[in-house]
Amino acid sequence: DAGVIQSPRHEVTEMGQEVTLRCKPISGHNSLFWYRQTMMRGLELLIYFNNNVPIDDSGMPEDRFSAKMPNASFSTLKIQPSEPRDSAVYFCASRAGYSNQPQHFGDGTRLSIL
Amino acid sequence: DQQVKQNSPSLSVQEGRISILNCDYTNSMFDYFLWYKKYPAEGPTFLISISSIKDKNEDGRFTVFLNKSAKHLSLHIVPSQPGDSAVYFCAARENSGGYQKVTFGTGTKLQVIP
Numbered sequence: 001d002a003g004v005i006q007s008p009r010h011e012v013t014e015m016g017q018e019v020t021l022r023c024k025p026i027s028g029h030n031s032l033f034w035y036r037q038t039m040m041r042g043l044e045l046l047i048y049f050n051n052n053v054p055i056d057d058s059g060m061p062e063d064r065f066s067a068k069m070p071n072a073s074f075s076t077l078k079i080q081p082s083e084p085r086d087s088a089v090y091f092c093a094s095r096a097g098y099s100n101q102p103q104h105f106g107d108g109t110r111l112s113i114l
Numbered sequence: 115d116q117q118v119k120q121n122s123p124s125l126s127v128q129e130g131r132i133s134i135l136n137c138d139y140t141n142s143m144f145d146y147f148l149w150y151k152k153y154p155a156e157g158p159t160f161l162i163s164i165s166s167i168k169d170k171n172e173d174g175r176f177t178v179f180l181n182k183s184a185k186h187l188s189l190h191i192v193p194s195q196p197g198d199s200a201v202y203f204c205a206a207r208e209n210s211g212g213y214q215k216v217t218f219g220t221g222t223k224l225q226v227i228p
Contacts, residue, residue, distance in 0.1 A: 004157070035218075042120075042220030043158070043203060048213070055213050091157055102148055103216065105157030 002026070004106035006092050012112045018080040021109045024073055025094030033103060034067055034077050035091040043091070049075065082113045117141045118206050120219035128227050133191040135222050137204030140185065144206035144217075149178060149189050152201045152221070161202070162189070194226045 005024040013019060025032050034046040047057040052069045060067070064083070069075040079086055089110050093103040119138045127133045137147075145166045150158035164171040164178045164187070171178050177190045191198055204219040 033216075040220075041116075043205075043218035045216070045218075048215070050213060056210075056215065093157070102150075102160035102163065105150075105159065107155065107157045 004092055004094050004104055006090075006106035006109050008109060009107065010110045010112075012114065013082060014114050015083055016081045017113075018078065019082045019086075019111060019113075021077040021090050021092075021111070023075045023077070023092030023106060025075070025092070026096075026104055027073065029094035029096050029104070030072065031095040031097065031103075032069060032075050033093040033095070034075070035093065035105075037089045037091060037108070046077070046090075082111075084113045087111055087113050115140075116220070117144075118204055118217045118219040120202075120204055120222045122222050123220070124223040124225070126225045126227060127194045129196055130193045133189075133194045133198065133224055133226065135189040135191075135202050135204075135224065137187045137189075137219055138185060139187075139206050141206065141208060141217075142185070143208040143210075145209065146207040147178070147180060147187050148205040148207070148216070149176075150203040150205060150218075151198075152203060158203055191224075194224075196226050196228050199224055199226045 007022045032049045035043045046059045047067045048055050049069045067077045089108045091108045093105045095103045148163040149161040151161045152158040162173050162176045180187045201221045201223045203221045207216045
C-alpha cells in the first residue's frame, strides 16, 4: 500500500533557479495539499486541490510560487525564481474526500536555496 | 495570525510518566481537531482526533481532551515511552466556503528520557 510519494527528497540549488517539487498522492484520494514547514511558522498550508481543481491558494506566498495538478495521480509545486527564504521542508498530503479521514503525508522535500 | 498555538516548543518527560501536550485555538468555527506525530526526515502521521461535540477521546495510551469554552485541547500520553519522542502537531479543521480547511500549530518536540 504505497503512501504519498514526493520527489526529490532533497534539493539544493542557487537562488534565481527554478525549482519543481513533485507529488504522487495515494490512489483514490481526491484531495491534495501542499504545505511548507519552517521553525517559525510550523506547517503552513500553501494550496489545496479537490478533484484536481485548486480550491484555496491563499497560502501561496507570492507569484513566484505556482502549483498544478494535471491529473488525479500527480501534482507539482514550482518556485521561479527561487530565493534563500524559500528554504524549508515542503510536504504533500492527500486525503479521501470530505470524510473525517485524516490527511496522509509524504516524507517531504528538504529545499535549500543558496 | 496564528489560529492554532502550541506555546511549548519542547517538553522532556521521564519514561513511564505522563506527557501532556497543550494546544490553544482562537477560531470558534473549528469543529474537528487532530494530533499528528512527526519523526525526523518523515512526514507527519495521524495519531488521534476529536470532534467538537465531544470532550474526550481515548486510543490506547493516547487521550485527547477538548475544552471548548477555553478553546483548549491537550494530548495525554500514559505511560510515555522512548519511542514517543517526536514532534507533535495540533491541527484544527473548519468548514470554509464548502470545503474543509485544516490549520496546524507550530509543533511541540517531546523527548522521553529512558
